[in-house]
Structure formats: structure tokens, C-alpha cells
Amino acid sequence: ADVIAVSGEAHLQELVKAHPFLAVELYAPWCGHCKKLEPEWAKAAAQLKDHDPPITLAKVDATEKANEPLKALFKVSGFPTIKIIKGDTAKAAPYEGPRDEAGIVAYLKRQVLPAYLQLASAEEIAAAKAESEVLVLAYLDSNTSAEFKTFAEVADQLRNDIDFRFVTDRSLIDPGCAADCTSPLLTMHKREEPGEVATYDGKLTPELLSGWAAIKSLPLVLKFGSPSGMKHLQKAFSAPSPRLIAVVQEESGELLEQLQQASRANAELAVILAVAKDSQRLLDFYKVPARPGVTLLLEDPKAAAKYLKADAKPSDVPEFLREFQEGALERWLKSEEPPADNSGPVRVLVAKTFEEEVFGGGKDVFVELYAPWCGHCKKLEPIWDSVGKALAGDDGIVVAKMDATQNDIPTPKITAKGYPTLVFVTAKGDVVPFGGKREKADLLSFIASTRAGADGNHDGKLASAPPVAASQAATALAVPVVSLAASEEEAAAVLHEACLEHGFFYLCDHGIPEALIADTFKQQRAFFQLCIEQKMAVAADSNYRGYTPMAEETLDPARSRRGDTHEGLYFGREVAADTQEAQLPLHGPNQWPAEELLPGYRATTEAYQAAVAQLGFRLLRLLGIGLGLGADYFQPFFTHPMYFLRPLHYSAERSDEAAGLFAAGAHSDYGMLTLLCTDDVPGLQICTDGATWRPVPPLPGHLIVNLGDMLCRWTNGKYKSTVHRVINSGRERFSLPFFFEPNFDARVEALPQFLEAGQPPVFPPTTAGQHLLDKYHSTHAGYGQAAGTEAPAGKA
Numbered sequence: 001a002d003v004i005a006v007s008g009e010a011h012l013q014e015l016v017k018a019h020p021f022l023a024v025e026l027y028a029p030w031c032g033h034c035k036k037l038e039p040e041w042a043k044a045a046a047q048l049k050d051h052d053p054p055i056t057l058a059k060v061d062a063t064e065k066a067n068e069p070l071k072a073l074f075k076v077s078g079f080p081t082i083k084i085i086k087g088d089t090a091k092a093a094p095y096e097g098p099r100d101e102a103g104i105v106a107y108l109k110r111q112v113l114p115a116y117l118q119l120a121s122a123e124e125i126a127a128a129k130a131e132s133e134v135l136v137l138a139y140l141d142s143n144t145s146a147e148f149k150t151f152a153e154v155a156d157q158l159r160n161d162i163d164f165r166f167v168t169d170r171s172l173i174d175p176g177c178a179a180d181c182t183s184p185l186l187t188m189h190k191r192e193e194p195g196e197v198a199t200y201d202g203k204l205t206p207e208l209l210s211g212w213a214a215i216k217s218l219p220l221v222l223k224f225g226s227p228s229g230m231k232h233l234q235k236a237f238s239a240p241s242p243r244l245i246a247v248v249q250e251e252s253g254e255l256l257e258q259l260q261q262a263s264r265a266n267a268e269l270a271v272i273l274a275v276a277k278d279s280q281r282l283l284d285f286y287k288v289p290a291r292p293g294v295t296l297l298l299e300d301p302k303a304a305a306k307y308l309k310a311d312a313k314p315s316d317v318p319e320f321l322r323e324f325q326e327g328a329l330e331r332w333l334k335s336e337e338p339p340a341d342n343s344g345p346v347r348v349l350v351a352k353t354f355e356e357e358v359f360g361g362g363k364d365v366f367v368e369l370y371a372p373w374c375g376h377c378k379k380l381e382p383i384w385d386s387v388g389k390a391l392a393g394d395d396g397i398v399v400a401k402m403d404a405t406q407n408d409i410p411t412p413k414i415t416a417k418g419y420p421t422l423v424f425v426t427a428k429g430d431v432v433p434f435g436g437k438r439e440k441a442d443l444l445s446f447i448a449s450t451r452a453g454a455d456g457n458h459d460g461k462l463a464s465a466p467p468v469a470a471s472q473a474a475t476a477l478a479v480p481v482v483s484l485a486a487s488e489e490e491a492a493a494v495l496h497e498a499c500l501e502h503g504f505f506y507l508c509d510h511g512i513p514e515a516l517i518a519d520t521f522k523q524q525r526a527f528f529q530l531c532i533e534q535k536m537a538v539a540a541d542s543n544y545r546g547y548t549p550m551a552e553e554t555l556d557p558a559r560s561r562r563g564d565t566h567e568g569l570y571f572g573r574e575v576a577a578d579t580q581e582a583q584l585p586l587h588g589p590n591q592w593p594a595e596e597l598l599p600g601y602r603a604t605t606e607a608y609q610a611a612v613a614q615l616g617f618r619l620l621r622l623l624g625i626g627l628g629l630g631a632d633y634f635q636p637f638f639t640h641p642m643y644f645l646r647p648l649h650y651s652a653e654r655s656d657e658a659a660g661l662f663a664a665g666a667h668s669d670y671g672m673l674t675l676l677c678t679d680d681v682p683g684l685q686i687c688t689d690g691a692t693w694r695p696v697p698p699l700p701g702h703l704i705v706n707l708g709d710m711l712c713r714w715t716n717g718k719y720k721s722t723v724h725r726v727i728n729s730g731r732e733r734f735s736l737p738f739f740f741e742p743n744f745d746a747r748v749e750a751l752p753q754f755l756e757a758g759q760p761p762v763f764p765p766t767t768a769g770q771h772l773l774d775k776y777h778s779t780h781a782g783y784g785q786a787a788g789t790e791a792p793a794g795k796a
């Protein structure tokens with residue numbers, strides 16, 4: 001046979017000595033994916049047996065006694081596990097390639113070659129261009145220079161996506177070199193786009209070069225909604241470089257031409273074309289209205305800024321980008337127009353004028369952020385007017401107000417956690433919140449004392465908080481995408497891999513209508529804008545259904561000094577109060593805000609909950625298939641599922657790890673699966689190695705799904721329930737996690753096929769309900785203390 005069957009550690013070490021490049025598959029005879037892989041592995045081995053340099057394929061039956069040490073050696077946590085060993089088992093690398101014959105062959109060939117090669121003739125160059133999907137071709141005059149080191153480092157980093165080749169004779173790639181013919185020259189060639197040659201002209205540092213190569217390896221223009229482009233889109237949306245999105249009703253040749261030109265002319269720009277009918281989710285995500293002309297949206301993740309040009313023509317693209325580069329574009333914000341007459345006692349601000357009037361006028365400004373419907377704001381109105389009148393003669397101070405429901409607050413230094421929010425901004429730019437009684441005398445005395453203090457020793461510290469989000473430092477994790485448009489088998493295979501790896505994946509083609517998602521967010525936004533009294537009217541009851549205020553939850557008590565900066569709502573599966581089931585902890589009727597207060601709130605929220613619950617059941621099938629247990633395996637554990645939709649609202653307060661302040665502290669989820677829909681504000685991070693936090697950015701049209709503790713326990717730790725958190729970089733955020741949990745009394749313990757012979761399970765058996773109660777007790781301040789009730793443990 002072409003695949004060598006390994007027996008024992010000594011045998012493997014022998015093979016490693018004899019074969020410089022060894023790919024080893026560790027499998028279990030009962031595992032479905034291993035059975036599928038077996039013929040492909042064998043065919044690939046046959047194809048590769050005469051390869052130069054040699055590539056050897058081997059397999060290890062990990063259930064055999066003799067091979068137990070190998071399982072430990074490679075820290076096998078699922079099947080199949082494939083490792084690539086180049087002469088040293090301690091440095092074995094994971095195989096991350098496809099699972100079919102052609103894919104395996106191509107991937108292994110790529111691994112055996114060095115990450116870069118030297119080419120020495122025009123023929124070799126022509127062959128490389130023909131062979132490579134994406135090729136970086138460089139002229140470097142010496143292979144010991146610092147530039148060469150950068151080239152080699154980036155080549156190694158991107159070896160799975162891009163071929164790197166170099167020449168030391170410049171005339172081979174630049175025959176008519178006119179000027180500066182000794183400094184490095186790097187070009188990129190794509191097989192799909194022959195004739196499109198991109199040239200790198202930035203500084204040669206690994207970060208810059210790899211950023212350029214990663215973005216320029218994408219097609220010139222990505223089309224939103226094309227299923228084949230998903231991988232590319234994911235890269236474009238998670239890269240830190242800017243992206244230009246053009247939204248149109250109908251595709252046009254002229255626009256495409258302009259976009260291609262823009263992509264060519266901008267070294268770091270990803271360019272995306274979205275036809276409105278395939279892009280509703282994208283439009284909702286960015287809150288871009290669908291308009292007849294071209295809408296150009298530019299997002300610059302590093303500056304957390306967006307720029308918009310609506311009703312544009314294709315020919316406006318170059319000018320728009322030029323203005324962006326020159327910093328001449330105005331940030332795009334939701335804003336009203338400033339009033340024509342602004343001469344009242346209280347100055348009216350809008351988002352567009354806010355920065356300039358509040359921070360740029362050299363005056364003290366006392367601002368009220370209000371909502372038109374809020375009762376406390378109405379009560380304050382005459383008082384605020386009279387404060388304005390009282391100070392009308394004072395040139396050093398402005399009393400102002402802004403309708404914060406119609407205007408974004410264009411600075412992270414100020415956040416509205418409720419209405420009204422009153423903040424005093426000194427002439428130097430210090431932000432001082434007001435928390436006292438909202439009576440005229442109290443307000444005036446606060447003004448006087450704050451002004452006195454500001455003249456003394458404030459140093460403007462608050463005004464210079466760093467603008468860049470900490471979460472942007474680490475690169476985003478490559479999270480797999482599971483498409484429900486694929487067959488159940490295919491989807492289950494991707495899902496299985498994701499579960500073994502870190503238990504996070506994006507879900508697309510999920511079938512929840514974009515309009516329903518948009519409506520659900522709209523309704524939640526309206527709820528969270530209510531006054532605290534109105535929200536507390538549905539405060540979480542003894543079943544923990546209802547509203548939990550800001551900072552009530554502390555997901556990571558060990559590291560937090562204050563509660564998490566979010567408020568939320570729990571809606572479980574509706575259980576009528578007079579049923580036997582309602583006797584169980586956490587079971588009972590939901591509490592809904594009054595229909596008159598929020599028309600349509602309940603119907604929309606219930607519709608979303610039903611849709612996402614249905615999705616949960618579809619994923620259960622895939623999990624069963626992926627684990628080789630059968631599509632219906634988990635069904636009996638979910639006859640009375642405890643699912644919870646939990647709309648969350650994060651305040652704009654910046655998280656501060658050092659100070660123990662988090663938007664959501666580090667935690668793993670408690671149930672089976674979490675299906676998360678978020679708005680466009682990033683913040684979610686996951687930690688797979690116990691050290692680094694890496695962002696999982698929102699991806700338009702996709703849900704983020706992660707595994708909870710139940711699956712980790714069922715698989716004895718093989719499926720990952722990964723720790724994650726939310727870090728806020730100064731913007732308000734809304735999300736809709738849906739926790740899909742088994743029946744309250746579902747017994748959760750390691751399945752026999754995941755138990756090593758003779759070894760005890762990693763986790764003691766528990767029930768889904770008990771685990772959830774344990775967790776609620778340790779993370780919710782209000783749990784067990786709901787007004788007029790006893791701790792729910794006493795209920796059953």
C-alpha cells in the first residue's frame with residue numbers, strides 16, 4: 001500500500017528519520033469522517049509516491065493500544081487529526097488543507113516546497129505565472145538583506161494562499177528599467193486576472209507587505225452575495241485595511257470599470273460591489289438607505305470611521321477616494337440638519353456640528369442629550385431653558401441640547417447611558433458628567449463649582465483618550481463559514497472541524513429574513529431607550545425572565561471591578577404559568593413591555609426568536625451528523641428546550657482591562673449552542689490559547705455561532721467551548737444572542753466514544769438545568785433576589 005500503517009512510537013520515529021516529509025493521519029475506525037478520508041488519502045499517496053522532493057503519507061489507528069503514546073504526543077482531540085512532520089515530531093504542524101485527493105495533493109506539494117523560490121529564466125517565470133493562482137514575484141538583489149528577510153517572513157506567513165518567487169537579475173522582470181534599478185521590486189500576478197499586475201511601493205516591513213499581499217490577492221472587485229466569493233469577502237471584512245463598498249440597483253459596466261480602477265490605484269483597498277437586491281443585510285448593517293443612484297461607502301476600520309456618498313455617479317469614485325486619502329471627507333454620521341434659527345436660550349446641536357461646537361469653541365458647554373419621548377426630559381425642558389436664560393449674558397458658556405435619538409454622538413468621550421444625560425465640557429475639553437438633582441439651583445451651583453475647578457488644575461486628560469480600539473491590535477481569527485445552502489453532509493463536515501478547532505463559526509444562508517433582523521434590532525433599540533422606570537417595570541422575575549439593568553451581570557467576577565457595561569432582557573420559551581412545567585426553575589411566562597408603549601415589540605421579538613430556534617434545531621442535526629452519531633441523536637434532549645433570546649445593549653463606555661471594566665467579561669457559554677446576531681460595531685473577542693484575544697468581527701449577512709459547555713462536556717472536551725468577551729472601544733452596541741439549551745433535566749455526560757479506555761471523564765455528569773443555575777448564581781447580581789420571591793432553587 002502507498003499509505004504506511006504506523007504501529008507504535010518507535011516505528012513512527014524510524015519513519016520520521018527515513019522520510020523527510022511525512023504526513024500522518026491519526027484516525028479511529030468508528031469515525032465517519034475518517035472513513036470518508038481513507039480512499040482519498042490512499043489515492044493522494046499513490047499520486048505522490050514518486051514526488052521529488054519526497055512526500056510520504058502514513059496513518060495511525062489511534063484506538064490501538066500500541067498507538068496510545070502517539071495520541072498523547074500529538075495531543076489528539078478529535079478524528080481525524082493530521083500532522084505534518086519534517087524530521088522532528090516535536091515540531092509537527094497541523095494539516096489545514098482540504099480532504100479530497102486533488103486538494104490533499106496540491107496542499108502537501110505546497111508544504112514540501114520552500115515558502116519562496118528563486119527563478120532564473122524567462123521560461124521559469126512564464127511557468128510560475130501559468131501555475132500560480134496568486135503569485136508574488138520579486139526582484140531582490142541579495143538574499144541576506146533585511147528586505148529579503150521581510151520577503152521570506154511574509155512568504156512563510158501567506159504560503160497557503162500565495163506563491164512567492166524572486167529573481168536576482170532585475171532585467172528578468174523589468175527589462176526596460178528606467179530609474180532606480182537596484183532597490184527591491186515586488187509585483188503580484190493573479191491567474192484569474194491576467195494582465196493585472198500590482199506593484200508594491202510601500203515600505204518593506206512584514207506588516208505592511210503582508211497587508212498589501214493579503215488584500216491585493218483578492219479579486220480587484222468582490223461581489224457581495226456571490227457564494228463563491230464568501231471566503232474573499234470574509235477576508236476583506238476582517239482586514240484592518242479600508243474597504244470601499246459600492247451599492248447599486250443594477251450592475252453597470254461603467255461602475256465596474258471605475259471600481260477596478262480604484263482597486264488598482266489603491267494599494268490597501270478592498271473593493272466590494274453590492275447589488276441592492278442581493279445585499280439587504282449589508283444595507284441594514286451599515287444603515288445605508290437604498291437609493292436609485294450609486295451609493296459609495298468607505299469604511300476605515302483603523303479610524304473606526306465611515307464615509308458616505310449617496311446619489312453618486314460611477315465617475316465620482318476616483319474623486320471620492322482622493323478626498324478620503326487627503327482626509328477631506330466628512331465622517332458619515334446620523335445627523336439632523338442644524339436649525340435655521342438657533343437663537344433660543346438653549347443652543348440646538350446636531351451630530352454634524354457637535355464636535356466643533358462642544359470641543360472647538362473655546363467655551364464651556366453644558367449639554368443635555370435627550371430623547372423626545374422621555375418623560376424626565378420633558379420635565380427638565382423648562383428648567384433647562386431657564387438655566388440657558390440665566391447664563392445668556394455670559395460669553396464663556398453655552399447651554400445646549402441634542403436629540404440623541406436622531407443624532408449620533410460623534411465622540412467616544414461622551415456617552416448617553418440613559419435620558420436625559422447631562423455633561424459639562426470645559427473650555428479645555430474635559431468632560432465632567434452631571435449626576436445631581438435636576439433643579440435649577442443645583443444645576444447652577446454645579447456649573448459654578450465645575451468652572452472654578454476647571455480654572456485650577458484640570459489637565460485635559462479625558463479629552464486625549466486614545467482613539468484606536470485596543471481590539472484592533474490583534475489580527476482577526478480565521479473563523480470558518482458554515483453555509484446552510486450546502487448539503488447537510490458538507491455543512492456538518494465544516495461544522496465538525498470548527499467545533500474541534502475553537503467552537504466558533506459564521507453561519508450564512510441561514511434563512512432568517514434580513515427585514516426581520518432589522519426590525520428586531522429596531523425594537524430592541526426602542527426598548528433600551530425607555531426610561532429606567534419603564535424598563536424596570538419588566539425587571540427579571542424569579543424565573544430570570546425580563547430586564548436586567550446596566551452592570552447587573554458580571555460574566556468574569558474574578559477580573560471585574562464593576563458590573564459589565566450592558567443591560568439586557570431574557571425571553572425564554574413561553575411556558576404558561578398554570579402548567580406543571582412552570583414549576584421548574586427558569587420556566588414560566590415571559591414578561592413583555594406593554595403594547596401601547598412599544599407597538600409590535602412582542603410580535604417581532606417572538607418572530608425572531610421562533611426563527612432562530614428553528615435554526616438551532618437544524619444545527620443540532622448537523623452536530624449529530626458531524627459527530628457520527630446520526631442527525632437525530634440530540635433530538636431527545638431537546639423536547640422541552642430551555643432556550644433564551646437575550647437582546648443586549650452595551651453602553652458606549654470604553655472597556656478598560658487594567659481597571660477591570662468590561663462590556664462582557666471573559667466567559668464560556670453555558671448551553672448547547674449560541675446563535676449571535678450583532679450590529680456593525682465590533683467588540684467580540686475570543687481566546688483560544690489562554691493568552692491572546694482575537695477579534696471575531698461582525699460579518700454582514702452572517703450569524704456568529706459558538707458552542708457552549710454542554711457540547712464540551714458531551715464530547716469530553718474534544719469540542720471546544722471557547723472563552724470569549726466583549727471589549728468596547730467607545731461606541732454603543734446592540735446584539736442578539738440566542739442561547740439554545742437542552743431540556744432542564746437533560747443529563748449531560750461524556751459520550752462513551754470520547755472516553756479513553758480506563759480514563760475517567762474530564763467533567764462529572766450534570767444536568768443542563770443545574771449547570772445553568774450554577775452559572776446564573778455566580779454571574780447575576782439579581783438572581784434569586786427578584787422582588788417578592790424566593791430563590792428559585794426553592795421553587796422546584
Ligand SMILES: O=C(O)CCC(=O)C(=O)O
Nearest residue numbers: 664669678684726735737
Ligand atoms: O454581544 C456579544 O457579541 C456576545 C455576548 C455574549 O457572549 C453572551 O452574552 O454570552
Ligand SMILES: [Fe+2]
Nearest residue numbers: 667668669724
Ligand atoms: Fe457568550
